[in-house]
Amino acid sequence: MQLDWTTFLLQIVNFLVLVWLLKRFLYRPVLDVIARRREGIEKALNDAREAETRAETLRQDYERKLAEQDSAQAADMARLGDELAAERSRRMAKLDAELAAEHERQLALVEKQTADAGRKAGDAARAAALNFVSRLLGRLSGAELDSRLVDMLIEDLATLPAKQLEALHDAAAAPDASLQLTTARPLSEADQTRLLSALNDALGRSLPMTKQIDPSMQSGLRVGIGPWMLAASLADELVFFRSGARRAC
Amino acid sequence: MRAEHLDPPSTADSADYSPRLRVVERGKVSSVGDGVVWIEGLPSARMDGIVRISDGSEALVFHLAADRIGAILLTTTPALMPGCEARQSGDILTMPTGDGLLGRVIDPLGAPLDGGAAPDCSGRRPIEGNSPPIVARDFVDRPLYTGSKIVDTLIPIGRGQRQLLIGDNGTGKSALALDAVISQRDQNVRCLYVMIGQKRSSVVQTIDTLRTHGALSYTTMVVAEATASTGLRYLAPFSGCAIAEDWMDAGHDALIVYDDLTTHARAYRELSLLLRRPPGREAYPADIFYLHARLLERSTRLSAANGGGSMTALPIAETEQGEIAAYIPTNLISITDGQIHFDSKQFARGVLPAIDITRSVSRIGGKAQHEAIKREAGRMKLDYLQFLELEVFTRFGAKLEASMEARIRRGRLLRDILAQDRLDPHSALDQLAWLIACNENLLDGLDDGALDAALHSLRNGAAGSGLTLDSPRTEWLTAVRGWLSSAADTLAAAGPDAPAELADRS
Numbered sequence: 001m002q003l004d005w006t007t008f009l010l011q012i013v014n015f016l017v018l019v020w021l022l023k024r025f026l027y028r029p030v031l032d033v034i035a036r037r038r039e040g041i042e043k044a045l046n047d048a049r050e051a052e053t054r055a056e057t058l059r060q061d062y063e064r065k066l067a068e069q070d071s072a073q074a075a076d077m078a079r080l081g082d083e084l085a086a087e088r089s090r091r092m093a094k095l096d097a098e099l100a101a102e103h104e105r106q107l108a109l110v111e112k113q114t115a116d117a118g119r120k121a122g123d124a125a126r127a128a129a130l131n132f133v134s135r136l137l138g139r140l141s142g143a144e145l146d147s148r149l150v151d152m153l154i155e156d157l158a159t160l161p162a163k164q165l166e167a168l169h170d171a172a173a174a175p176d177a178s179l180q181l182t183t184a185r186p187l188s189e190a191d192q193t194r195l196l197s198a199l200n201d202a203l204g205r206s207l208p209m210t211k212q213i214d215p216s217m218q219s220g221l222r223v224g225i226g227p228w229m230l231a232a233s234l235a236d237e238l239v240f241f242r243s244g245a246r247r248a249c
Numbered sequence: 250m251r252a253e254h255l256d257p258p259s260t261a262d263s264a265d266y267s268p269r270l271r272v273v274e275r276g277k278v279s280s281v282g283d284g285v286v287w288i289e290g291l292p293s294a295r296m297d298g299i300v301r302i303s304d305g306s307e308a309l310v311f312h313l314a315a316d317r318i319g320a321i322l323l324t325t326t327p328a329l330m331p332g333c334e335a336r337q338s339g340d341i342l343t344m345p346t347g348d349g350l351l352g353r354v355i356d357p358l359g360a361p362l363d364g365g366a367a368p369d370c371s372g373r374r375p376i377e378g379n380s381p382p383i384v385a386r387d388f389v390d391r392p393l394y395t396g397s398k399i400v401d402t403l404i405p406i407g408r409g410q411r412q413l414l415i416g417d418n419g420t421g422k423s424a425l426a427l428d429a430v431i432s433q434r435d436q437n438v439r440c441l442y443v444m445i446g447q448k449r450s451s452v453v454q455t456i457d458t459l460r461t462h463g464a465l466s467y468t469t470m471v472v473a474e475a476t477a478s479t480g481l482r483y484l485a486p487f488s489g490c491a492i493a494e495d496w497m498d499a500g501h502d503a504l505i506v507y508d509d510l511t512t513h514a515r516a517y518r519e520l521s522l523l524l525r526r527p528p529g530r531e532a533y534p535a536d537i538f539y540l541h542a543r544l545l546e547r548s549t550r551l552s553a554a555n556g557g558g559s560m561t562a563l564p565i566a567e568t569e570q571g572e573i574a575a576y577i578p579t580n581l582i583s584i585t586d587g588q589i590h591f592d593s594k595q596f597a598r599g600v601l602p603a604i605d606i607t608r609s610v611s612r613i614g615g616k617a618q619h620e621a622i623k624r625e626a627g628r629m630k631l632d633y634l635q636f637l638e639l640e641v642f643t644r645f646g647a648k649l650e651a652s653m654e655a656r657i658r659r660g661r662l663l664r665d666i667l668a669q670d671r672l673d674p675h676s677a678l679d680q681l682a683w684l685i686a687c688n689e690n691l692l693d694g695l696d697d698g699a700l701d702a703a704l705h706s707l708r709n710g711a712a713g714s715g716l717t718l719d720s721p722r723t724e725w726l727t728a729v730r731g732w733l734s735s736a737a738d739t740l741a742a743a744g745p746d747a748p749a750e751l752a753d754r755s
Contacts, residue, residue, distance in 0.1 A: 227275055
């Protein structure tokens with residue numbers, strides 16, 4: 001076998017060219033790819049670590065916020081409880097005040113109703129008494145009672161206070177003064193005489209007397225002198241038992 | 250000299266009673282005429298005492314002179330003439346009181362005018378009386394609903410308040426008072442309507458109105474019509490007040506309408522001049538202020554210890570040409586706790602009720618309003634007053650900025666909402682419904698037809714909803730939206746003319 005050095009050298013050159021080409025167009029891109037992949041892996045790992053860090057931070061934030069939320073919720077619950085308790089006590093106080101006011105109101109109304117009932121009972125009793133006395137004395141009234149009432153007038157006339165007597169004197173001293181006698185029925189002559197005599201003595205002068213009959217007086221008499229009237233009649237006395245009302249209901 | 254009166258004795262007097270001669274005063278009628286009688290004598294007669302005359306007539310002592318007294322004739326007989334004898338009865342004028350008067354029409358002396366039997370009364374009460382002392386009173390803090398949208402939201406009235414209704418003749422004062430009475434149905438308020446010097450046709454119309462609306466069952470009417478004697482016209486408000494005062498003392502809430510106190514003042518002036526009292530300003534007597542002050546001061550709310558009742562007064566005063574600075578109107582304005590002013594110009598423009606909000610005020614304010622209505626009404630009155638001022642600028646055709654335009658639009662909407670027919674009182678629930686709808690802008694942009702439909706729907710909805718004024722606002726708002734939605738549906742079903750705005754709001 002003959003060694004051709006030229007060929008050998010060319011083969012070597014050829015081999016070297018092949019090696020260069022392989023390194024240039026195959027090995028280096030492969031290395032680049034490997035490097036890029038490594039970088040990618042590194043980046044992914046770094047991202048993962050960062051994400052893990054962020055997640056950890058978030059977790060811690062979440063747990064912190066959760067804790068804060070829990071404490072805030074607890075505080076809110078406590079405040080709500082306090083507010084509820086305050087509102088309840090406020091409403092209870094208000095209710096108590098309303099109940100107390102209503103109780104007071106009802107007591108006042110019951111008291112008023114009781115007083116009204118008492119007053120009405122008194123009025124009714126007075127009306128019944130008035131009715132009873134009016135009918136009884138109406139039945140019993142007559143000339144004898146008239147005479148007794150004339151006696152009463154004559155007796156009391158003598159004991160009238162000075163001021164009243166003075167006023168009667170003044171009325172009797174008027175130029176056109178006269179006596180107006182009103183009776184339930186005609187008086188007897190004797191009673192009329194006694195009455196006129198007593199009046200003349202009390203008034204210090206003799207005055208003319210007109211007579212009038214008013215059966216509504218039931219019994220007794222009224223004597224008018226100017227702006228005054230001397231009343232000694234059954235009807236006038238019975239007025240004392242009448243209620244203050246102007247008309248009966 | 251002190252004369253004896255034939256007064257009923259106290260219990261002690263009864264125990265010490267003894268029959269004796271009694272010296273009593275005797276008067277003589279010197280002249281009679283124009284519903285008054287002059288009596289000579291009776292030197293110890295007291296004001297407001299009752300004098301009995303021998304013919305059977307009765308008179309109320311009204312004027313005391315040195316040598317004679319002047320009295321208002323309460324009852325007369327044909328036999329009354331000069332020379333008749335007069336005696337003091339010892340009585341004072343009283344009125345029958347009690348629930349037996351509800352549904353009745355009576356005169357100022359308690360006699361029936363409705364053709365019925367004498368009222369079955371539980372008691373009697375003097376027509377003149379002292380007003381409750383301060384310690385017996387309580388704050389006015391409960392609302393009295395009049396049924397008027399304007400009044401119940403912007404000029405609220407409380408139970409125990411005295412609110413004057415003032416305005417020219419024929420501007421709707423009596424209509425509002427009647428609305429207020431009609432609104433008290435199922436409110437546990439007893440009403441008393443006093444008519445002073447009114448035509449018989451007006452009286453009959455008022456009675457018919459109250460009867461038609463079912464309000465007569467809880468109302469008493471005290472009537473002294475124009476043909477009644479001057480004395481009865483003078484006594485009418487005091488008689489009514491005595492009846493309402495009795496209800497108040499029994500722990501009830503009462504509402505009394507005085508229709509009207511201007512006529513009453515004229516009657517008092519007439520009596521005073523007839524009885525030769527010295528005339529003062531506009532020939533009114535010097536105590537004309539006291540006349541109405543002592544009447545209206547009896548309206549109040551009593552404390553719980555005094556039964557907790559109340560008497561709300563709605564006196565009516567008539568002005569001439571809108572002159573509220575006249576003598577009687579200014580007196581009444583200064584006595585009362587606020588006034589509702591009726592404007593004849595507004596009435597002529599067809600703005601009903603013709604209440605002039607700028608001149609109307611309630612000095613009780615929101616204290617007597619329910620919390621929910623107070624919250625919703627809030628600044629509404631102020632906003633409305635500002636709108637009325639702003640609206641003037643629109644007459645010049647001036648270009649206004651957007652915010653002003655919005656306020657004017659809202660003011661006009663509010664004016665449309667507040668429009669109300671007479672004798673058509675609205676419930677408190679209805680008031681709250683429209684207030685919420687208005688405040689939530691649910692009624693903005695609606696034309697007249699749609700607005701009427703919406704308000705009608707709100708009214709019907711509120712009436713049968715089961716909601717109360719104390720229900721949460723969220724519940725109310727949901728319900729209001731629902732009612733407006735149903736109104737929109739109804740309108741949409743009615744035809745193509747139905748406005749689309751309501752449909753968009755549901």
